[in-house]
Amino acid sequence: ETGVTQSPTHLIKTRGQQVTLRCSSQSGHNTVSWYQQALGQGPQFIFQYYREEENGRGNFPPRFSGLQFPNYSSELNVNALELDDSALYLCASSLNNALDNYGYTFGSGTRLTVV
Amino acid sequence: RKEVEQDPGPFNVPEGATVAFNCTYSNSASQSFFWYRQDCRKEPKLLMSVYSSGNEDGRFTAQLNRASQYISLLIRDSKLSDSATYLCVVNPPGAGGYNKLIFGAGTRLAVHP
Numbered sequence: 001e002t003g004v005t006q007s008p009t010h011l012i013k014t015r016g017q018q019v020t021l022r023c024s025s026q027s028g029h030n031t032v033s034w035y036q037q038a039l040g041q042g043p044q045f046i047f048q049y050y051r052e053e054e055n056g057r058g059n060f061p062p063r064f065s066g067l068q069f070p071n072y073s074s075e076l077n078v079n080a081l082e083l084d085d086s087a088l089y090l091c092a093s094s095l096n097n098a099l100d101n102y103g104y105t106f107g108s109g110t111r112l113t114v115v
Numbered sequence: 116r117k118e119v120e121q122d123p124g125p126f127n128v129p130e131g132a133t134v135a136f137n138c139t140y141s142n143s144a145s146q147s148f149f150w151y152r153q154d155c156r157k158e159p160k161l162l163m164s165v166y167s168s169g170n171e172d173g174r175f176t177a178q179l180n181r182a183s184q185y186i187s188l189l190i191r192d193s194k195l196s197d198s199a200t201y202l203c204v205v206n207p208p209g210a211g212g213y214n215k216l217i218f219g220a221g222t223r224l225a226v227h228p
Binding site: 033035040041042043044045048050055056058088090094097098099102103104105106107108109111 | 119146147149151156157158159160161164202204206213214215216217218219220221
């Protein structure tokens with residue numbers, strides 16, 4: 001059974017650019033959640049995709065968007081990058097939007113630096 | 116008011132010490148509760164779930180007080196390897212029935228020889 005994998009591991013972008021981050025969900029999982037963790041803060045919920053549809057969103061502007069593919073992998077897209085978008089982006093997968101006693105297992109994350 | 120609040124620390128303790136972390140949450144309808152551990156520049160990893168009856172896993176004990184909306188984590192006999200940031204995590208009800216986790220900002224623990 002494979003875990004959650006994210007790519008790339010590190011990325012440097014210039015303010016105003018666009019970025020795409022990728023997440024492969026754990027085998028058998030059809031739900032993917034994305035979180036942003038700024039330095040010194042806890043992760044913050046961005047949005048969740050279930051069966052290729054966004055079914056929940058946190059307090060993030062529309063320039064944060066996502067996709068989920070038929071194989072349940074997912075992308076996070078951020079347009080018009082700002083310096084404050086510099087953070088660790090985490091992905092977690094689950095089955096049927098369920099949160100059991102084991103919480104979520106996160107991928108190792110993508111560290112985005114905007115300069 | 117933040118949805119989940121923790122003392123940021125850092126807590127600097129010698130090996131063998133007992134240390135306690137506290138956390139409060141604002142949404143009384145929250146369903147599930149967890150403690151995650153995060154090492155520097157790594158992803159958060161589940162340390163333990165927190166149950167109303169309290170639960171223990173080796174040197175770690177978690178307690179939940181729903182009436183006070185308060186969660187605690189006790190670490191006994193601290194080891195150098197316990198040095199990390201401990202995140203208090205709550206699962207509030209989602210408007211659309213989806214599940215999300217709300218994280219506190221974390222409490223840093225540094226265990227020294």
